[in-house]
Amino acid sequence: MLDLTKPFLEKGETLVCLGDSLTEGENSYVKFLQEALPENTVINAGRGGDKTPFALTRFERDVFDRKPDALSIMLGANDAAVGRGCWADEPMVSAEAYRCNLVWMAHLCHLKGIKKISIATPFGLEGKAYLAHGERVHEYNMAARDAADEMKTYTVPLDALFASLRKGAPLAELVVTRDGTHPLAQFHKDIAEAMLKAWNLKK
Numbered sequence: 001m002l003d004l005t006k007p008f009l010e011k012g013e014t015l016v017c018l019g020d021s022l023t024e025g026e027n028s029y030v031k032f033l034q035e036a037l038p039e040n041t042v043i044n045a046g047r048g049g050d051k052t053p054f055a056l057t058r059f060e061r062d063v064f065d066r067k068p069d070a071l072s073i074m075l076g077a078n079d080a081a082v083g084r085g086c087w088a089d090e091p092m093v094s095a096e097a098y099r100c101n102l103v104w105m106a107h108l109c110h111l112k113g114i115k116k117i118s119i120a121t122p123f124g125l126e127g128k129a130y131l132a133h134g135e136r137v138h139e140y141n142m143a144a145r146d147a148a149d150e151m152k153t154y155t156v157p158l159d160a161l162f163a164s165l166r167k168g169a170p171l172a173e174l175v176v177t178r179d180g181t182h183p184l185a186q187f188h189k190d191i192a193e194a195m196l197k198a199w200n201l202k203k
Helices: 029-036 052-057 077-081 095-111 127-133 137-151 158-166 185-198
Strands: 014-019 041-046 070-074 116-120 154-156
Touching (some): 014 029, 029 041, 052 095, 077 127, 095 116, 095 137, 116 137, 116 185, 137 158, 154 185, 158 185
Parallel strands (some): 014 041, 014 070, 070 116
């Protein structure tokens, strides 16, 4: 069983960061992880618009083919919001389906011998995105925690980080994102710091 009190990575190991548009891009939190972990290889496997069902379909190519020692999963924003309201052009992914998909990702990794897995909670909405969808992300936060508990993975509580950085500001205001969902540059750095702390890698 994975010892969650030990560092997530050892020197020389490869980490794949699986995610959506919050992960994709050369200036996302993945860049800050690589800067903080110069003796590791950190691979960006983000794809804009991704939900957990889509991410499962690219697991072989974007995770297993890269032969990582560890996997970080940061998905859920689209599962929680896309399919509803102004984004109602796709089928919805329920919180329970999201949880099951995360469990399957961890299970598939175990079958491939990848034991080091981290699951980040979705971090919430603000601005117009919050006004449209409200607190719906909360049930996905709990689903991510449940999946992490079941599969004995590291947990990165990005919802707690989101709340602490907003410091009680009205959720209708933009504080840490540029559009209600996508982080400002500083928040990407904060996400990386939160991951390093959760992984016992922050000095």
